[in-house]
Amino acid sequence: MSSGQRIGEEVTLSVENIGGIDRSAVTFSPGVTILTGRNATNRTSLLQAIMAALGSDNATLKGDAEEGRAELTIGGETYTRSLTAQGNGVVETGDPYLDDSTLADLFAFLLESNECRQAVARGDDLREILMRPVDTDEIEREIDDLKSEKKQIDSEIENISNLTDRLPTLEENKTEVESEIEDVESDLEDKRTELDDADREVEETREKKEELESKLDDLNRSRDELQRVTDKIESERESIAGLEAEKEDLESDFEGLSPISDEKIGDIDAEIQRLRGEIDAMDRTVTELQSVIQFNAEFLEDEQPEVATAIGSDTGDGGAVTDELLADSETVTCWTCGSSVETDQIESTLDQLRSLREQNVQEQQSLEEEIDRLESEKRDLERERERYRSLQQEIADVQAEIEDRTERLGSLRERRDELEGEIDNLEDDVEALQGADYSEVLEISEEVNRLEFEIERLAEERSEIEAEIERIEAKRDERTELESRREEIQRELDRLRNQVDRLQEEAIEEFNDHMETVLELLEYDNLERIWIERTRERVREGRSKVEKERFDLHVVRSVDGGRVYEDTVDHLSESEREVTGLVFALAGYLVHEVYDEVPFMLLDSIEAIDADRITKVVDYLNGYADNLVVALLEDDAAALDDNYQRITSI
Numbered sequence: 001m002s003s004g005q006r007i008g009e010e011v012t013l014s015v016e017n018i019g020g021i022d023r024s025a026v027t028f029s030p031g032v033t034i035l036t037g038r039n040a041t042n043r044t045s046l047l048q049a050i051m052a053a054l055g056s057d058n059a060t061l062k063g064d065a066e067e068g069r070a071e072l073t074i075g076g077e078t079y080t081r082s083l084t085a086q087g088n089g090v091v092e093t094g095d096p097y098l099d100d101s102t103l104a105d106l107f108a109f110l111l112e113s114n115e116c117r118q119a120v121a122r123g124d125d126l127r128e129i130l131m132r133p134v135d136t137d138e139i140e141r142e143i144d145d146l147k148s149e150k151k152q153i154d155s156e157i158e159n160i161s162n163l164t165d166r167l168p169t170l171e172e173n174k175t176e177v178e179s180e181i182e183d184v185e186s187d188l189e190d191k192r193t194e195l196d197d198a199d200r201e202v203e204e205t206r207e208k209k210e211e212l213e214s215k216l217d218d219l220n221r222s223r224d225e226l227q228r229v230t231d232k233i234e235s236e237r238e239s240i241a242g243l244e245a246e247k248e249d250l251e252s253d254f255e256g257l258s259p260i261s262d263e264k265i266g267d268i269d270a271e272i273q274r275l276r277g278e279i280d281a282m283d284r285t286v287t288e289l290q291s292v293i294q295f296n297a298e299f300l301e302d303e304q305p306e307v308a309t310a311i312g313s314d315t316g317d318g319g320a321v322t323d324e325l326l327a328d329s330e331t332v333t334c335w336t337c338g339s340s341v342e343t344d345q346i347e348s349t350l351d352q353l354r355s356l357r358e359q360n361v362q363e364q365q366s367l368e369e370e371i372d373r374l375e376s377e378k379r380d381l382e383r384e385r386e387r388y389r390s391l392q393q394e395i396a397d398v399q400a401e402i403e404d405r406t407e408r409l410g411s412l413r414e415r416r417d418e419l420e421g422e423i424d425n426l427e428d429d430v431e432a433l434q435g436a437d438y439s440e441v442l443e444i445s446e447e448v449n450r451l452e453f454e455i456e457r458l459a460e461e462r463s464e465i466e467a468e469i470e471r472i473e474a475k476r477d478e479r480t481e482l483e484s485r486r487e488e489i490q491r492e493l494d495r496l497r498n499q500v501d502r503l504q505e506e507a508i509e510e511f512n513d514h515m516e517t518v519l520e521l522l523e524y525d526n527l528e529r530i531w532i533e534r535t536r537e538r539v540r541e542g543r544s545k546v547e548k549e550r551f552d553l554h555v556v557r558s559v560d561g562g563r564v565y566e567d568t569v570d571h572l573s574e575s576e577r578e579v580t581g582l583v584f585a586l587a588g589y590l591v592h593e594v595y596d597e598v599p600f601m602l603l604d605s606i607e608a609i610d611a612d613r614i615t616k617v618v619d620y621l622n623g624y625a626d627n628l629v630v631a632l633l634e635d636d637a638a639a640l641d642d643n644y645q646r647i648t649s650i
Contacts, residue, residue: 009075011599011627017068018052018083019045019060019298024650032622032644033629036637042650043631044111044298047602050629051109052081054600055098057287058105058113059083060294061090072097074599089288097599102133104598107588108625110581112605113294116588117581123569126532126551130507130588134500137372143496150489153482160479163472170472174465181458188451195444212430219426220449226419227453229412236409240402247398250391260385268378275367275374282364289357296350300343503591508532508551511587518583518620522613528564529556530572530580553580574608582606582617589624601625606632611639618644 011028015021020042035043052059053072061068061083068083080094098104106115106129119129331340512531519527533552538545555567572580582603589595601624606614614636622628637646 012073013046013050013053014071015046015049015069017062017065018049018070019062021045021049021062021650024049026647026650028627028629029645030626031628032618032641033627034637034640034644034646035629035631035650036634036646036648037650038634044604046647046650047109047111047604047629047631048294050600050602051101051104052083052092053079053096054104054598055081055096055101056105056109057092057101058109058111058290058294060291060298061085063295069094089284090291098597103592103594106132107585107592107594108598108600109602110585110604111602112297113290114581114585116585117578120553120569120581120584121577123553126553126584127504127534127549130551130591131500131503133592134503139496139499143493146489146493146496150486150493153486153489157479157482157486160475160482164476164479167469167472170465170469174462174469177458177462177465181455181462184451184454184458188448188455191444191448191451195448215426215430216445216449219423219430220446222419222423222426223449224453226416226423227457229416229419233409233412233416236405236412240405240409243398243402243405247395247402250395250398254388254391254395257384257388257391259388260381265378265381265385268374268381272371272374272378275371279364279367279371282360282367286357286360286364289353289360293350293353293357296346296353300346504534504549504551507587507591508534510590511584514586515580515583518579518617521616521620522579524576526557526559527555527576528558530554530576531556575610575613578606578608579613579617582621586621586624595625599626601628602630603628604631606630607636611636615639615641 009030013026013028015024015026017023024042024046026046035046037043048059049070050072053070059068059070059081066085070081072079074097079097081092081096082094084091084093110117115129118124119126331342515530519530531554533554534549535552536547536549538547553569555569555572556564557567558564569577589601601621603618603621606617609617614632618628618630618640632640
């Protein structure tokens, strides 16, 4: 669904076989809704149903059901989620409100198992939690790609600058050539006039003159062609020399490369697929552990009355199992074997399961890092393979062109030898035909021919200079576009480099500001300040040590006389920890703008906070989400504003 949808009207929820709920339907008014009642009244189950319909996977199927369903109607649109038992797990299907519930699970669904609350309670690195929705690896890849493009553009701009520096010299050369053409044209005009005068002064027979002129024309054409062939020979020799140098450079680059086989890249692909398979398996394990942890936690809190009734049906006194458990809160009937077990023992087992779940999550993160490393290695190998093949092809192309030009050079040399022979024969013929009276005419005619050839050569030189000037000016226009693109890349690089820092700074500022306000509001004795500091530490990563950022949580207390000292998170009371966890989640909620995507904020298991402070916390959170749904015991709910909607029967 599209983000940014804001809700200002009633929301309806239908639930079937989720948590401890058989079937229920609830309507929420905008603002605060209080789910109130004793333990084992399915308050947490209702919150899970809301989460499921919004898109979270952290909902449990009713223990005795094969299928469950949650349906949420918002603004005329209906969103659904179905849970189906399959093997040892549960499969979720349907069309929920969110395509991805990561942000909501972290910062809006604040149940007891919420990672923000748990991270504060355990003293974990808060940065990892807060920055998890940000794909920092993708940002780094974008930065690398942009840096590579910028480097290429810088090189092109430098080349264009070098070319542009040649323009003044080329313009001077063009002017000089044009001046030479004018001088030669003037000399040619004079010589043509001189030739006409000499022709008129010589008496000869027309036939002999025509024969001589024909031989002279042939001689001039042969000399012209000889000059052109000689120029082409020199040009081909220079081109071959340039190609040989280019080939040497390419071969030098090629020597440092080695062929990359498809099998090697295929092995990396196979390893990536294998690791992804391990991650998928761990995902299923984490999901199953979460279901077990959630079920047992609800069981201890009497949120599974059907199971409790079933295992306690042989008590014989007809009383509710919940009442029996309340009478002796140190033991509980185990739902797996029916024996009486101390609650501490079950809670210890739950802690072990949570630790196992956390271990699996950490292993998943390690595997994902290994996948990122392998994908980076694969990209490097693919680039190296492409470079190897490209150089190999370039060397072959250059070699082919060298061979072609060498063949043309041989043909030109043969043609030059032929022309030199022809010219020798024509010069002999002209010498035989010309008499003493024709010597002057011949010399002038040869000079006219030389000047005409010189004009032709100078015109070609001018055309080449003009073409080079035009090419450089076109490149100069291209430089403006390249510089504009380089500025865009630099702005994007600055934005990407600052994106993570900005999010971290905003998160710390949000937390510290809200924490200060909430502490003033709740008036904890001798608790002066709780604040987050952004620090760096060196940690081992593989065989080397790298610097990584972390968020450290500081606690400042005061004693009689106004003296203050820094305490540790471990010494926070349960109430103080709960409040700190909620404020940390709120900071993430605001920094990642979760309110634009999720119309609900859910709050559960805050009994450690006294009723007066719960009232202040709820009043403070009211307004950040369209719907704030809070699960409370009856005594705690009684202290809240009577105008808040209350749901007492689920």
